[in-house]
Amino acid sequence: MKTWHPASVLLAWASLMILAQLARGPWCGGLGLVLLGCMLAWAPARGRRLLRRVRVLLVVLFVLFVFFTPGEALLPWLGSLGPTREGLELAALHGMRLVMAVSLVALLLEHCSETRLVRGLVALARPLAPLGLSPERLGVRMLLVLRYVETPPPGGWRQLLTEHDHFPDLQLVLDKAPWGLHDFVLMALALLGLGLGLMV
Incomplete structure (x- = not known):
């Protein structure tokens, strides 16, 4: 069974992340559904946990874009206080981009130590x-x-600003992972896909 080099996996993941943030319209919706489905299939627990952590941000994105974006009013009787069609489209776009980012992070953390x-x-x-x-x-x-x-240290991130050693057992031992032809093919495909995505 082939083992992917972590560098090729990271490069492919980063390319997908960039493409997810560049996608618009039907491409954004289609890619978002695919990534969300992959997350629910292969990293359901971690994915749901990460989505719960960003639920407030999703709500804030929705409110800001839907109610504060100028455009065609969906509820004319509310006047300037009502939602707009353009705001709803932007909220869907940026909300899906956030969901795609969370899905990719969940998949990476679930299957890569x-x-x-x-x-x-x-x-x-x-x-x-x-x-x-x-x-x-x-x-x-x-x-x-x-x-x-x-495992955050007692006191949270502020404790990391002190000179105390909060992780005395922290060691970085990296053995050399072998490269294979499939790794170079994956990286080439990732860069090709990213290049095509940037040109579209």
């Missing part, structure tokens, strides 16, 4: 090393963020 995520990030950041960026330091910080999300 924190070690694999950090390994992929370090691999993708290696070409930037000549510019002064340390991939290992970036990996450690990413691992710290992931550990914080799972």
Whole structure:
């Protein structure tokens, strides 16, 4: 069974995330339904938990766009206080984009461990090393963020600003994952799809 290199998975995931935010009209609705279906099929518990966390943001998006966007009134008897057709379209667009982002995050976190995520990030950041960026330091910080999300220290994020070591057992041990031809094919397809999406 083929094992995907985490860097190729991350690159494909990032390309999908960008395409999801660029999609409009029927493309946005179709891609959104596909990603939402994938999330409900392969990461249902995590996906529902993440959607619950952004439910307030979804409501705020709906209210702001529907009631504060100029356009054709859906309820003329409410005057300027009523919703507009253009606002409803924008609310649906941006709401679906948020749902797509949540679906992609849920799928990534469900099927890619924190070690694999950090390994992929370090691999993708290696070409930037000549510019002064340390991939290992970036990996450690990413691992710290992931550990914080799972088990925040007492006192919340403000405690991270102190000099105390809240994660004394934090270690970054990354073995070299093998690259395969399928990884390069996946990355090429991801970049091709992203390029086509940017041109449309």
